[in-house]
Amino acid sequence: MVTAKEKLTALIITYNEMGYIEKCIESVSFADEIIVVDSFSTDGTYEFLKNHPKVKVIQNPFENFTAQKSFTLKQATNDWVLFLDADEIVTSALQQEILTTISSKTEISAFWFYRQFMFKNEKLNYSGWQTDKNFRLFRKSKVKFSDCKIVHETLDVNGTSGILKEKLVHYCYKNYEDYKGKMLKYGRLKAIESFYKEKQYNYVKMVLKTGWKFFNHYILRLGVLDGKKGFIICYLNALGVLERYKELKRLEQKNELAYYLVMP
Structure with missing residues (x-):
């Protein structure tokens, strides 16, 4: 176990995660x-968490992931x-690596984790996910989530970063x-992000970027x-890319309509 000086908090966000959480x-x-x-x-996620003896659960309205x-x-x-994330699992080997790392009084501020993607209960070895990694272990005092993104959020780290071996x-x-629902949701959030960055809908880009993806x-x-499973x-x-451009087009049309409605 970790020493009293190096305690660990596990944080998770949820929405309808029964079956995962x-x-x-x-x-x-x-x-x-x-x-x-x-x-x-x-779906019962909150009730499950509320009755769990080891969990402190707080409800907060969802605005965006960041x-x-x-x-x-x-x-x-x-x-x-x-x-x-609620659909991620820490293996026993990764658990041991986490505990060893934070007990070593390391000067590293944040650690990347590689992830093993699962398609139901089968490993997904390729399909673009083989090099996927995210910050998952870090010092609260050394990081903040960037305001530049509202989906696939970015962690700004004050200090050095490392990578854990276990996935x-x-x-x-x-x-x-x-x-499918996740990909459509991510696409719509990316569209909002693009809209506020004043990026414009472009049919050719929509076709090319969807096909390229x-x-x-x-x-x-x-x-x-x-x-x-790779094809799916x-x-x-x-x-999800296609939905991003379709939603961006809808946002632009909605904005144009609002502009004309308020004109004298």
Whole structure:
């Protein structure tokens, strides 16, 4: 276990995560503190967490991923933070590496984790995800979530960063409709982000970037070697890009309509 001076807080954000959150909580039970911020789940997630003896759950309205994670980070009482998504699992080997790392009095401020993507209960070895990594372990006092992004948030680190050897297991794909919903949601949030950065809808870019996303992940990033599941993942990832441009077009039209309505 970690020493009293180097305690660890596990942080998770949730919305309708029953079927995922149970295993996630179990995998971080070694942490000294577990805090979950729930954005008013309707599937029993909040009730499960509220009755869990090791979990402190707080409900907070969801604005975007960066805002929600920034709010959640502020809730931690310990400096060392392990920040997970509800569909991620810490293996026993990774647990040991985490504890060893924070007990070593390292000067490193934040650590990247590589992730093993899971398609239901099968490994997804390619499809663009083989080099995916995220900051998951860091000192609260040395980081902040960047305001530049509202989805696929970026962590600004004051100090050096490192990489842990063991992988975090990511159960990204529960079923077709669930993953499709995620990709469409991410696409719409990216559109809002682009809109506020004054990026304009372009039909040619929409076609080219959607096609490139599929070609890059399925052919160049070897999604074809993942078989049927690789095709599904690459198709839905490309669908998210298409949705981003379609939503950007809708936002521009809505903005133009509002402009004409308020004109004298």
